[in-house]
Each structure stands twice: as structure tokens, then as C-alpha cells.
Amino acid sequence: MDTALEDRFPTCPLSLTINGKPYTLDVHPWTTLLDLLRSDLELTGTKKGCDHGQCGACTVLIEGQRMNACLKLAVTLEGAAITTVEGLGTPEEMHPVQKAFVEHDAFQCGYCTPGQICSTIGLLNEGHASTREDIRELMSGNLCRCGAYTNIADAIEEVLADRASYREAAE
Amino acid sequence: MNKHTPDLKAEKIEGGVHASVRHDSAHKHVAGTAVYIDDITEPAGTLHAGLGLSTVAHGLLKSVDLSAVRAAPGVVDVLTYEDIPGVNDISPSGMHDDPVLAEGKVQFHGQPIFCVIAETREEARRAARLAKIEYEELPANIDIWDLDQTTHPQVFPPLTLQRGDAAAALESAPRRVKGRMRLGGQDHFYLEGQVSLAVPGEDDEVLVHCSTQGPSETQHMIAHALGVPSNAVAVEVRRMGGGFGGKETQANQCAALAAIAAKKLNRAVKVRLDRDEDMVATGKRHDFAIDYDVGFDDEGRILGIDYTFALRAGFSADLSGPVGDRALFHCDNAYFYPHVHAKSALLHTNTVSNTAFRGFGGPQGMVGAERVIDEVAFAVGKDPLEIRKLNFYDPMGVDGTRNVTPYHQKVEDCIIQRIVAELEESADYAGRRKAIQEFNANSRFIKRGLALTPVKFGISFTKTESNQAGALVHVYTDGSVHMNHGGTEMGQGLHLKVAQVVAEEFQIDLDRVKITATTTAKVPNTSPTAASSGADLNGMAAQDAARQIKDRLIDFAAEKYQIPRDQVVFLPNRVRIGNAEIAFNDLVKQAYMARIQLSAAGFYKTPKIHWDRSKGRGHAFYYYAYGAACSEVSVDTLTGEYVVERTDILHDTGRSLNKIIDIGQVEGGFIQGMGWLTTEELWWDGKGRLRTHAPSTYKIPLASDRPKIFNVNLTDWSEAYEPTVHRSKAVGEPPLPLGLAVLHALSDAVAAVADHTICPQLDAPATPECVLMAIERLKARKKG
Numbered sequence: 001m002d003t004a005l006e007d008r009f010p011t012c013p014l015s016l017t018i019n020g021k022p023y024t025l026d027v028h029p030w031t032t033l034l035d036l037l038r039s040d041l042e043l044t045g046t047k048k049g050c051d052h053g054q055c056g057a058c059t060v061l062i063e064g065q066r067m068n069a070c071l072k073l074a075v076t077l078e079g080a081a082i083t084t085v086e087g088l089g090t091p092e093e094m095h096p097v098q099k100a101f102v103e104h105d106a107f108q109c110g111y112c113t114p115g116q117i118c119s120t121i122g123l124l125n126e127g128h129a130s131t132r133e134d135i136r137e138l139m140s141g142n143l144c145r146c147g148a149y150t151n152i153a154d155a156i157e158e159v160l161a162d163r164a165s166y167r168e169a170a171e
Numbered sequence: 172m173n174k175h176t177p178d179l180k181a182e183k184i185e186g187g188v189h190a191s192v193r194h195d196s197a198h199k200h201v202a203g204t205a206v207y208i209d210d211i212t213e214p215a216g217t218l219h220a221g222l223g224l225s226t227v228a229h230g231l232l233k234s235v236d237l238s239a240v241r242a243a244p245g246v247v248d249v250l251t252y253e254d255i256p257g258v259n260d261i262s263p264s265g266m267h268d269d270p271v272l273a274e275g276k277v278q279f280h281g282q283p284i285f286c287v288i289a290e291t292r293e294e295a296r297r298a299a300r301l302a303k304i305e306y307e308e309l310p311a312n313i314d315i316w317d318l319d320q321t322t323h324p325q326v327f328p329p330l331t332l333q334r335g336d337a338a339a340a341l342e343s344a345p346r347r348v349k350g351r352m353r354l355g356g357q358d359h360f361y362l363e364g365q366v367s368l369a370v371p372g373e374d375d376e377v378l379v380h381c382s383t384q385g386p387s388e389t390q391h392m393i394a395h396a397l398g399v400p401s402n403a404v405a406v407e408v409r410r411m412g413g414g415f416g417g418k419e420t421q422a423n424q425c426a427a428l429a430a431i432a433a434k435k436l437n438r439a440v441k442v443r444l445d446r447d448e449d450m451v452a453t454g455k456r457h458d459f460a461i462d463y464d465v466g467f468d469d470e471g472r473i474l475g476i477d478y479t480f481a482l483r484a485g486f487s488a489d490l491s492g493p494v495g496d497r498a499l500f501h502c503d504n505a506y507f508y509p510h511v512h513a514k515s516a517l518l519h520t521n522t523v524s525n526t527a528f529r530g531f532g533g534p535q536g537m538v539g540a541e542r543v544i545d546e547v548a549f550a551v552g553k554d555p556l557e558i559r560k561l562n563f564y565d566p567m568g569v570d571g572t573r574n575v576t577p578y579h580q581k582v583e584d585c586i587i588q589r590i591v592a593e594l595e596e597s598a599d600y601a602g603r604r605k606a607i608q609e610f611n612a613n614s615r616f617i618k619r620g621l622a623l624t625p626v627k628f629g630i631s632f633t634k635t636e637s638n639q640a641g642a643l644v645h646v647y648t649d650g651s652v653h654m655n656h657g658g659t660e661m662g663q664g665l666h667l668k669v670a671q672v673v674a675e676e677f678q679i680d681l682d683r684v685k686i687t688a689t690t691t692a693k694v695p696n697t698s699p700t701a702a703s704s705g706a707d708l709n710g711m712a713a714q715d716a717a718r719q720i721k722d723r724l725i726d727f728a729a730e731k732y733q734i735p736r737d738q739v740v741f742l743p744n745r746v747r748i749g750n751a752e753i754a755f756n757d758l759v760k761q762a763y764m765a766r767i768q769l770s771a772a773g774f775y776k777t778p779k780i781h782w783d784r785s786k787g788r789g790h791a792f793y794y795y796a797y798g799a800a801c802s803e804v805s806v807d808t809l810t811g812e813y814v815v816e817r818t819d820i821l822h823d824t825g826r827s828l829n830k831i832i833d834i835g836q837v838e839g840g841f842i843q844g845m846g847w848l849t850t851e852e853l854w855w856d857g858k859g860r861l862r863t864h865a866p867s868t869y870k871i872p873l874a875s876d877r878p879k880i881f882n883v884n885l886t887d888w889s890e891a892y893e894p895t896v897h898r899s900k901a902v903g904e905p906p907l908p909l910g911l912a913v914l915h916a917l918s919d920a921v922a923a924v925a926d927h928t929i930c931p932q933l934d935a936p937a938t939p940e941c942v943l944m945a946i947e948r949l950k951a952r953k954k955g
Contacts, residue, residue, distance in 0.1 A: 105835060
């Protein structure tokens with residue numbers, strides 16, 4: 001390679017909002033949202049599991065929709081509002097989904113947890129899940145190698161059952 | 172943050188032993204603030220690594236031209252074996268067969284040959300592709316199925332277990348069945364891949380943050396590779412994003428490379444494998460070829476048995492020797508063999524060196540035992556559960572003769588009968604057996620299957636010296652406690668359990684005990700967190716440390732207040748001294764003023780155990796953990812696809828230190844075991860290339876694969892037969908082979924296509940393809 005990719009492909013300007021905070025950045029055209037979050041912005045709550053869009057550990061919310069951050073090129077997100085696990089709540093005032101995960105011990109090693117939580121919020125926003133079966137099916141894009149699926153489903157079911165309070169908190 | 176006001180009137184502390192306390196990192200996991208190695212703020216100027224991997228399975232390195240790699244943008248250095256200042260070996264077995272970087276030859280497809288160090292990870296990975304490597308390819312053995320076990324090279328001396336005269340028993344047995352089973356391996360697929368961050372220090376020092384289950388061994392391996400004494404290297408880990416055995420020895424390579432590069436370049440270096448590289452370049456659970464020859468009577472009672480457990484070791488010994496040993500130690504599962512001969516064959520192959528994985532060969536041994544039960548059951552025409560019960564070891568308290576293992580240890584604590592009886596009842600085995608028969612009679616294409624399988628799992632490292640642990644406990648003058656021990660946290664709640672033990676000892680609320688990162692600088696020469704022993708060993712060591720401090724506090728109080736020692740009693744958050752009570756914190760302060768040492772190093776070694784490998788005899792295990800699972804499946808006999816309809820589990824964790832943590836382990840272990848035996852298929856092609864190297868092709872269980880109905884309970888009546896920490900039992904590995912219930916339920920469903928007259932001999936993983944082939948085989952045999 002004669003010249004660095006960096007020289008041949010200049011960085012692109014990008015403005016977006018992450019967890020309510022506006023950012024004006026210059027990113028390489030090949031930088032994924034995941035690498036932007038983890039490496040450039042040091043928002044390391046979002047995890048890299050497979051980098052192939054198959055494990056769900058990097059799930060974030062883009063305009064309220066769940067998305068694998070490793071499959072999304074940052075430059076495609078001009079003007080987008082992104083929410084990561086860091087933007088959901090505070091230790092004192094947790095998001096209802098975070099709270100439910102704590103109450104149901106819905107994790108073991110914790111590595112898939114930020115993705116599971118963001119995915120759950122996406123699931124709730126979609127509004128398609130009404131039964132436990134639905135939860136299991138619609139959460140099957142988020143792998144948990146520790147096999148904490150029972151408690152994860154319990155946590156989600158609780159939030160689902162209490163949709164009113166969930167909507168309230170989301171507003 | 173110190174919001175805590177101890178309740179000085181409490182009847183019980185918050186979060187002592189046997190309390191169902193939530194994971195200590197819960198609030199951090201849900202907020203994304205729990206720090207894993209790749210989340211640590213990188214020191215300024217941190218460099219990143221990319222690996223150059225072999226593209227042939229076996230060959231000589233004729234030329235390695237790295238000039239284009241070195242010239243690539245961002246590249247700072249390229250390491251080859253010549254850059255290793257110490258010894259190019261990280262073999263944990265002492266066989267000196269595990270190079271950090273290949274030297275002269277490559278022995279498997281995916282073996283690291285060089286390591287690029289660049290300003291960014293992307294640059295390092297891109298540059299690694301530019302190497303020009305010429306190989307002289309050599310013949311490669313990939314699979315073990317057709318290898319001659321008597322002549323093929325083995326990576327480590329095999330083991331033989333023998334009791335009685337198996338050959339004679341087989342000859343004289345009224346019934347006899349021989350067979351062979353293929354049993355697949357398993358990738359750990361820890362969500363957090365292998366990762367190390369090395370930070371160079373003064374002189375020869377280096378600090379390595381490493382996702383490792385064995386910080387001490389990682390430390391020693393780094394020192395060995397760097398050519399420095401162990402005291403120059405510190406290895407630290409707060410938590411792992413899953414380990415499952417895959418970070419017992421497999422973390423060492425990344426750690427050594429990071430440390431070597433960091434010392435050479437005097438900059439921090441991070442090595443983090445990409446998922447595909449991780450799956451290709453690091454070891455997995457061993458796949459096995461199991462040969463069995465069993466003699467039995469007309470009732471189905473086993474009289475004599477002969478086993479060979481051949482495993483795919485890969486190119487080096489790693490832990491294959493002890494893994495093969497543990498397979499033999501569990502070839503009896505919960506069954507008494509009057510005459511037994513069992514041997515391992517640790518076959519060398521040109522594949523990645525296989526390693527520890529939750530159960531460490533034990534589950535593979537039990538798969539063999541359960542296949543034999545199936546064979547016997549079909550031969551005598553009985554429900555396999557009847558055969559299981561007929562062959563159990565004598566129950567605890569019965570002074571019988573059916574209680575000696577193939578390694579000559581007496582089974583003294585057998586509670587499998589009660590567990591199975593209770594599970595049979597709670598899962599309504601008999602009723603459902605009948606219902607399934609009716610269902611199958613009326614269902615042409617969907618067949619249901621049911622199985623109840625037991626687990627007996629031996630607890631202790633068979634390497635005697637590994638059964639020791641250390642801990643360090645400090646009490647500060649405000650009464651808060653700092654706790655450190657040699658165990659590592661990978662999600663199993665070990666730190667929490669050990670903290671509960673310490674809180675219990677001092678009778679202070681759990682939130683007064685600080686959990687801290689495992690580091691070789693605080694507690695030295697520790698064993699890897701493996702063999703399910705984490706809480707057993709480290710809990711006892713921490714208890715010892717706490718007791719030393721407590722003893723000093725008692726001595727101090729007795730002398731100061733002029734009362735006998737036994738009148739100093741630790742109550743919740745306070746201490747009764749004679750007739751007066753003072754806060755724990757106040758006693759600590761007084762003790763400090765009187766110059767009492769408030770720090771202690773604790774130690775524990777497991778008593779009673781011994782093992783003579785050359786004789787195949789010993790008291791290899793301190794105790795056994797038991798459990799049983801009952802699973803029901805439905806199988807589409809036209810496609811082989813299946814669903815796990817229901818699973819009931821009853822598992823023994825003695826007097827559980829923490830029930831919610833233990834139930835999580837049991838559920839997770841079962842699911843991982845089920846995955847191993849059903850959907851997780853490792854596939855190497857003829858060239859030795861792993862073709863299932865990402866979750867796209869390698870299928871671990873999903874939320875939707877979990878049994879539709881899943882009832883998991885712990886025995887509330889059992890306690891460890893030996894004086895373990897608060898009479899609890901280990902829980903890490905024993906639940907994994909509960910997954911066998913699914914394999915056998917599938918086998919039962921498959922058998923329905925031939926009216927349960929033919930043993931399906933279902934191999935594992937029983938993927939839908941494998942199930943379909945078994946169905947077709949049975950259909951053909953039934954016709955023929």
C-alpha cells in the first residue's frame with residue numbers, strides 16, 4: 001500500500017446527538033458507530049462481542065430503534081439521536097428496564113447486559129411483544145453465553161406488565 | 172461513598188452466608204459502568220496488536236517476508252519468535268510444546284506466526300494481511316475418528332483406571348454390547364474475547380490487565396517469556412465477560428505478547444482478538460471418540476465394562492492430560508461398575524490445542540456412561556431410567572459393597588437416589604411417560620421424547636497442589652473491610668460469595684466488605700479459578716484471614732475489659748463484651764489505638780485428597796455434587812428439527828451460600844450443556860480450517876432455545892458431607908452435564924420411529940441433521 005487509507009479517504013464531518021449531548025465530529029468513512037462510541041468517545045458501556053452483527057452485545061438505540069452498532073457506519077448517522085446504556089438513567093434514578101434487570105438478577109458476567117437492556121427498550125418501543133413467547137423470540141438476537149435467559153425474560157415481562165409506568169418514565 | 176449506618180440492634184446482618192444477595196456488580200452491569208479490560212482508559216500512546224496466523228495446518232516455514240507489514244502505515248514494530256527475550260513457550264503442562272509465536276514450523280491452521288504492533292488496532296490488523304509466507308506443507312491429521320489409537324502419537328502419557336477384572340466379567344456376562352460414539356467439542360464463546368493490556372513499568376516491571384481465570388499462571392508465563400523473575404510481573408483482573416475454562420490457559424498468549432511488546436517498545440500495548448481470530452486461534456472443549464464394551468445381566472445390571480476415551484488434543488498437550496483423566500474419573504457418572512477398565516488416548520492432531528471447558532472432560536466421561544445406559548436399556552427392553560436406578564452407587568449411610576469408583580475412592584455421600592426420586596415425582600415422570608406414549612401413537616410426524624438423567628460430579632483439582640488458596644483481609648480504622656483473594660470473577664458471583672463469608676465472620680453487613688480486583692501482587696501463587704473450586708477454596712482462605720483478625724480482636728477485648736475470651740461475642744455490627752455491647756467499628760478503633768494488627772493473610776488447603784496417577788488410585792475428590800434433570804422434547808421426524816418443551820432440574824449445592832446465584836449457575840450450566848450436545852457444532856474442513864468461526868455458523872443457545880417450561884430447584888435438605896465452607900457445595904461445573912437430559916430425550920423421541928426396539932445411538936452434537944440421519948437409519952433398520 002503506497003499511501004495510507006487515511007490520506008486517500010479524507011474524514012467526513014458528522015453531527016449527531018448521543019445521550020442528549022450534541023457532538024460535532026470528523027470520522028473516517030469506515031468507522032462504525034460502535035468504534036466511534038468505544039474508541040473515540042470513550043463510551044465503553046456498549047460492548048463489542050462479535051463485530052459481525054450476530055451477538056447483539058453492541059445494541060444501541062437510534063431514534064428509539066434497536067440497532068447493532070457494529071453494523072452501522074457512523075457517517076450514515078448525520079443528525080441522528082442515539083441512546084446508549086450510559087444515557088438511560090442514573091444510579092439514583094434508573095430506567096425501569098435497568099431496575100428490572102437488577103431486581104431479577106438478569107445477568108451473570110454482565111458483558112451482554114447493556115445490549116440486552118437497549119434491545120429490551122427497542123422491543124418495548126416496537127410494541128410487538130405481548131407474551132413471554134414473544135419476548136423469547138424477539139430477544140433472540142441478543143446472545144447470553146452465561147444462559148441467564150430466564151431472568152432476562154422475567155425482567156422484561158415485569159416491565160411489559162407494567163407498561164403504564166414504563167411509558168411514563170419514557171416521556 | 173459512605174452512606175452506611177450499621178444497625179446496632181439488628182438480629183441478623185445484611186447479606187451473610189446463605190442469604191440470597193444479588194450480584195455485587197448488578198448496578199454497574201445495567202449502567203454499563205462495570206469495567207472490563209477493553210474498557211480501561213488506555214494510557215497515552217497505547218499501541219495495538221494484530222496477529223499473523225498460519226494459513227496451513229502443518230508445514231515448515233520456508234520464508235517469512237514481513238517487509239510489507241513493517242512498511243504499512245501506522246506500524247511501529249512486528250514481533251516474531253526472535254523478539255521473545257525469554258523462552259518461547261507457554262506450555263502449562265511442562266511439555267514445552269506451546270510456542271508464543273511459531274518457530275520454524277506451524278502446527279495448525281490459525282497458529283500465530285507474528286504479531287504486528289501499530290498505532291491503531293485497525294492499522295495492525297490491516298498490516299497483518301500483507302505478510303508473504305511460504306510454507307512447505309506437511310501431512311496433517313485433523314480428525315481423530317480413524318486414527319490408530321495404539322500407534323498414533325499422544326501429547327501426554329495416557330491414563331488407565333482399573334478395578335476388578337473387566338475382561339473376565341465381559342466374557343462371562345449373559346449380555347454384552349459394544350459400540351462407539353462420536354462426541355463433538357465446544358467453543359467457549361465467552362462474550363468478551365481474549366484481551367490483555369500491558370503497561371510497562373520501571374526496570375523489568377510490567378503490569379498486565381488480563382482477562383484471565385489464572386492470574387498467577389499468566390504472571391509466571393509472562394515472566395518466563397520475558398526472561399524476568401515473577402516478581403517483576405503483576406497481573407490484574409477485576410472481572411471477565413465470561414470464562415468457562417477458556418481463559419484458564421488460553422489467556423496467556425495474548426498476555427505474553429502484550430507484555431513483550433510493551434517492554435520492547437516501552438509503551439502500553441493492548442492485544443484484543445477479533446471474534447474470528449479468537450475462535451480459530453484459541454483452544455476449545457475436546458471432542459471425543461468413545462469406545463465401550465459393556466457386559467450386563469438380563470435385568471440390566473452392569474457387570475463389567477471397558478472404555479477407551481480418545482480425545483482430539485490438538486497440536487500440544489496444554490491440559491489434555493488432566494482433561495482425559497477427568498473424563499475417566501466420570502465414566503461412571505453415578506453408577507457402580509463391579510469390574511472396570513478404562514483408558515484415555517490423548518491424540519495429537521494438527522488443530523488448535525484443546526483446553527479446559529466447564530466440566531474439564533468430566534461431562535464427556537458422563538456422556539459415555541449415559542450412552543452405555545441407553546444401550547443396556549434397549550437391549551433388555553426397559554425404560555432407561557430403570558437401568559439408571561438399578562446401577563446407582565449405594566446411597567449415603569448404607570454400608571453396602573457397591574460404592575467404590577474406578578479410581579478406588581469410596582463414595583460416601585451419594586444422594587442421587589433421593590434427588591432422582593424427588594424429581595421423578597415433581598416432574599411427573601411416570602404420568603408424562605404414559606402421555607407421551609399416547610401422543611406418539613397418535614402423531615405421525617411429530618414424536619415426543621422424555622429422559623431423566625443424573626449427575627455426580629467430583630469436586631477438587633486432581634492436581635493436588637492446585638487445591639490451595641490465599642486471601643488478604645484488611646480492617647480499616649473505620650471498621651470497613653477490604654477483601655482480596657486469588658479467585659477471579661467471571662459472572663459466577665465468586666467475589667460476592669467470598670464477601671458474604673467475610674461479612675458472616677465479622678458479623679458486619681455485606682456492604683462494609685469491599686470487593687477488589689484479583690491481583691498477583693496481593694495474593695501470590697494462586698490456582699486458576701477452575702474445577703468449580705472458587706468459593707470452596709477462596710471462601711475458606713478468606714474465612715481464615717478474617718478469623719485471625721477476629722482472634723486478635725477477641726484477645727484485645729478480653730484483656731482490656733478483663734473478661735474471659737468466650738465472653739467476647741460478635742453480634743450483628745456489634746460486639747458483646749461481658750455485659751456491654753459496643754459497635755464493631757468502635758472496637759476496631761480501640762484495637763488500632765492499642766496497636767493491634769488489623770490485617771491478615773489467610774490460607775487454605777483441601778484436606779484428605781490424594782491421587783497417584785501412575786497407579787490410578789486415590790481419594791481424588793473431596794466430595795461429590797449431585798443433580799438430575801428431566802427433559803421433554805418434540806421432534807419433527809421429517810426434518811429433524813426439535814423443541815425442548817420442558818425441563819425440570821433438582822440440583823444439590825449443599826447448604827447454598829447464595830441461592831439466587833446458585834440457581835443462575837444451574838440454569839446457565841444446563842443451557843450451556845444443552846447447547847454443547849445439540850446445536851453447537853465445530854466443523855473443520857479437510858485442510859484443517861475451522862469453518863464455524865463466528866456466531867453466523869456456530870450456534871449457541873438463544874433465548875428462544877431455552878426450554879418452554881423450565882423448573883429449576885435446589886435441594887433444600889442437603890449439606891456437604893465434608894466440612895466445606897458453611898457446608899456448601901461447588902456449583903460451577905456440575906450443572907453442565909444436566910444438559911444430557913435433552914440429548915437423551917431426543918434419543919427417546921428418535922427411538923419412537925422404531926417403536927423403541929432399536930437404540931438410536933444418537934451422537935452429539937445432535938443437530939437437526941444428526942437427528943434426521945438417526946431417524947432415517949432407524950426407519951431403514953425397522954424395514955430391513
